[in-house]
């Protein structure tokens with residue numbers, strides 16, 4: 001164990017499951033460890049390094065803003081914040097021109113839940129089996145996994161779960177007492193689950209019928225990752241509240257709950273604020289990130305490179321009986337194995353490629369949208385190799 005690993009183990013609460021790797025530097029799709037070894041990063045902090053690690057434009061914006069003003073409480077106006085809000089409104093779905101700024105994904109879900117309760121005056125929420133929305137109490141109450149929930153009960157009252165992808169299951173649960181339905185347009189954490197094509201149109205109808213709001217969590221799927229700016233565009237729906245975070249500021253902590261003027265208006269001054277919300281540093285990084293996404297048309301890039309990568313994954317699936325299924329859209333992809341993939345993840349790391357989990361048996365691929373075709377080819381090659389080795393071990 002290296003000095004850094006020893007010190008983290010010594011002084012940090014063991015909140016994260018760890019890989020034995022110390023990452024000290026990154027550029028684009030690549031990261032380097034403390035011994036100078038390079039790795040192709042297809043995990044990117046679960047999609048945070050969306051515009052690539054230490055993107056030049058983001059680094060420049062952070063440097064310039066840091067020298068000028070790092071903190072400015074939301075009780076004052078600020079130039080970097082107003083510029084970011086204007087750019088965010090420009091890429092937001094039609095009608096969602098108001099943003100409540102936050103510092104993380106889970107905090108953005110808290111904001112969405114409070115906005116929904118405040119504006120409807122209703123208390124009940126329906127979220128989805130398999131859904132993941134974060135680990136603070138409000139968002140945890142909307143998260144499905146008993147592994148995350150059970151040790152911390154009681155959670156918020158009034159949350160129920162519908163079967164994801166099944167409009168009938170949702171229809172039974174939504175009533176005139178439902179404040180909002182909460183869903184991911186594509187489920188990330190539970191294995192990159194893509195719903196039936198007509199599902200979300202029906203979800204929208206059910207919400208409208210009962211006067212419930214629709215909260216779509218685009219924290220992982222948004223900002224071009226799936227081949228469109230917002231994954232909900234694939235389904236032709238606009239939510240009442242949309243949550244964005246992860247890659248929004250090139251790796252700097254930030255989040256935004258986007259909503260309508262009317263819903264935003266239900267919140268009175270002071271009712272939901274946070275000290276760091278809308279700080280100039282993350283806003284400057286956010287502006288540089290949004291400009292980079294738009295100027296380089298990253299959604300289109302994610303679509304075409306995603307097709308290439310998915311075809312490569314399908315080829316691997318055909319070759320290996322250990323592979324159960326390939327799923328996903330754009331550069332939000334998964335390959336489900338028939339076995340636990342832990343040793344395969346470690347083996348891939350030893351060959352210089354970092355993949356993520358989505359459940360014990362599923363590889364999740366969330367490369368930077370600036371990934372190069374030859375980097376995808378290399379990642380596929382390593383994946384093919386580690387699956388082949390695992391197969392050889394099991395079917396010898």
Ligand SMILES: *Cc1c(COP(=O)(O)O)cnc(C)c1O
Nearest residue numbers: 104105106132133134188219220
């Ligand atoms: C990561 C994620 C969250 C939580 O974000 P944090 O910044 O980790 O709190 C919520 N919803 C989805 C869909 C996510 O992928």
